[in-house]
Amino acid sequence: MDLFSRSWTALRAAVAELPDEDFERPSGCTGWLVRDLVCHLVLDAQDVLITLVTPAATEPTRDAVTYWHVADTPPTGEDPLDALIPRLAAAYGEPRLLKFHLDDVGSAAGRAAELADPGGRVSTRDEVLTVGDYLSVYVLEWTLHHLDLIAHLPSAAEPPAATLAAARASLEEIAGAPFPASFSDKDALLVGTGRRPPTGAEDAALGGLAARLPLVLG
Template identity: 45%
Template sequence: MVADLVAHLLLDAQRALRAAATPADGPPDTDAVTYWRAEGAPDDPAGALAHAWHVRRAASAYARPDGLLAVWRDTAAAAVRAVAAAPPVVATQGHRLRRDDLVATLCAEAAAHHLDLVVDLPGAPGPSPDVLAALVRALDGLAALAGGAPPAWAPERWALVGTGRERPTAAEAAGLGPLAGRLPLLG
């Protein structure tokens, strides 16, 4: 599972590199919130399964987990440098978005997967507050687009429930109202 998550994060770093080197041919058509709706992941179980198998195969290609981690570390560092020098509007996955929105999508995804990595590690630190805030902003925006109001919960709790990593309690679901039936907002 850990190797699969690192392989998935490697794909995100590669996406960042490609986006940083791909100036958009027009104005933004999505942002850090609507990007997640454009992805359609929650509504595409076959695509999600195919992606999971791809990630599993990519992770298994490394003889040792530290080899995969080294490739991710180098690629992520290169992505950070490349995105810092990227044009103001970039293209990725068929969409155009501002460089800052690209960074926000990458941070939101990194926060969600950080929560995945530490789920069985009591006492392990969660995502940094800034990275977690990117995920919370995306969830808040998706809640608004779904016609609901984001809950006034601790950021990590909203991140876990909003991404479907945990189910809301009965009281939380009641407080969410119809929004509870729309979970997860971001996969």
């Protein structure tokens, strides 16, 4: 629960501190500007709110690792929802309106997570998870998107070290193998999810794991 709060608070703070001109810069998500990514975060916050008030009475069908679907290829932007995001983001017109909406809905999502019972069960995507596992999913989600947000903004604040480490641990569980100790947590996340290609030295250090990368999470 603490890691969820820390990752989400840091991400929202990074968005709040962006100057308007940075909203038109590219993000780390292929085909999306920073404003598009921020719009996606608004929808993510809505999903958190919806899921936390959708209790389930059955046993969990997924956990924080098995929740993720690992695709063979990265998204192209042709998925209907992916294609809708830039149009929604453009409709805001001004960055301050996007910032306001993210702060408004995002604060509510953060409060709802703090009030939730970690052992409770919720339903999302036709699956059942404990609240604790569901929020752990978002530690990885928020941390990756924080890296996406600042991909071309070198002066912006990075995710907290604790959430980078937790996100790396989650990705290693999904991969079924650890990343080399020579990889920083940030580099493990970027290379592991295909956000940047490995260098020659990194590829050699990955060994057999290289054949399983990138892990395209959905």
